[in-house]
Amino acid sequence: MSESLTFHYDVDGEDFTSAGQASVQVKKNLRRLGIPPEIIRQVSIAMYEGEINMVIHAGGGDADVIVSEDRIEIILADHGPGIADIELAMQEGYSTAPDSVRSLGFGAGMGLPNMKRYTDEMTIDSKVGEGTTIKMTVKL
Amino acid sequence: MTVSSLCSACGFVPVALPDGGREVHGCYIGDLLSWVMGRAKADEAWITIMSNINIVAVASLTDVACIILAEGVAVDDKIKSTAELKGVNILMSDKAAYETASAISTLV
Numbered sequence: 001m002s003e004s005l006t007f008h009y010d011v012d013g014e015d016f017t018s019a020g021q022a023s024v025q026v027k028k029n030l031r032r033l034g035i036p037p038e039i040i041r042q043v044s045i046a047m048y049e050g051e052i053n054m055v056i057h058a059g060g061g062d063a064d065v066i067v068s069e070d071r072i073e074i075i076l077a078d079h080g081p082g083i084a085d086i087e088l089a090m091q092e093g094y095s096t097a098p099d100s101v102r103s104l105g106f107g108a109g110m111g112l113p114n115m116k117r118y119t120d121e122m123t124i125d126s127k128v129g130e131g132t133t134i135k136m137t138v139k140l
Numbered sequence: 141m142t143v144s145s146l147c148s149a150c151g152f153v154p155v156a157l158p159d160g161g162r163e164v165h166g167c168y169i170g171d172l173l174s175w176v177m178g179r180a181k182a183d184e185a186w187i188t189i190m191s192n193i194n195i196v197a198v199a200s201l202t203d204v205a206c207i208i209l210a211e212g213v214a215v216d217d218k219i220k221s222t223a224e225l226k227g228v229n230i231l232m233s234d235k236a237a238y239e240t241a242s243a244i245s246t247l248v
Contacts, residue, residue, distance in 0.1 A: 020197030024226065027201065037182070037203070044201045045177045052174075105190045110174030117178060 004068035011051050013060025022063050023048035033067060042118040043072050043138050049111040050076040050134060056101050074136040082128040141247050143206045143229045150243045152208065155215060155230040156223035164205040164248045169237050173198045180204055185248055187237050191215045199228045210237040
């Protein structure tokens with residue numbers, strides 16, 4: 001593969017039960033491209049966590065997955081409330097998710113830590129009141 | 141052991157079995173979905189009492205061999221059909237998570 005391939009997804013912020021559609025689609029696309037199963041697992045879990053965060057906190061957003069010869073990049077951008085204290089948000093167990101979300105099994109404060117766990121690089125660019133952009137890279 | 145054989149051997153109820161020939165290796169127990177995605181490994185049996193639609197996506201993305209619903213927890217038809225569509229095996233055990241894990245421990 002000499003040129004990169006980009007997949008774009010609109011993450012619907014309205015329907016919590018359909019969250020994960022973009023991640024499942026990414027999984028299928030990566031499988032078609034012959035990406036190794038463990039890499040697919042890493043990318044799709046990291047992306048799902050990001051997708052869930054966008055649904056819980058930001059009313060949806062945009063997700064782009066760029067597949068190139070030596071890496072897969074995931075860029076998640078939203079116009080939600082932003083993250084006031086990124087260091088605190090990265091701590092396992094810290095969560096600002098509402099009880100309604102916790103009752104579904106989410107909001108355990110593991111989303112951002114999982115995204116970091118399953119990717120080789122992760123940067124968070126966030127401004128309170130403007131939104132958040134997260135870039136993650138998994139090396140091939 | 142395959143998911144189908146495990147289902148029969150332990151007397152579980154097959155809720156959705158689109159990929160019954162899949163091999164199971166190991167087991168993870170948990171209800172917090174991000175915790176499961178962070179800790180469960182591919183090909184394990186995932187025992188949970190969580191029964192909302194998101195468990196299908198979590199199982200698919202985490203690539204576990206099957207979900208085993210403990211405590212006789214039931215799921216609605218939409219979850220069954222989504223699981224069939226996405227190739228996610230779901231079994232149901234009438235026992236608690238600990239007893240369910242004990243039952244499969246020597247088989248997987």
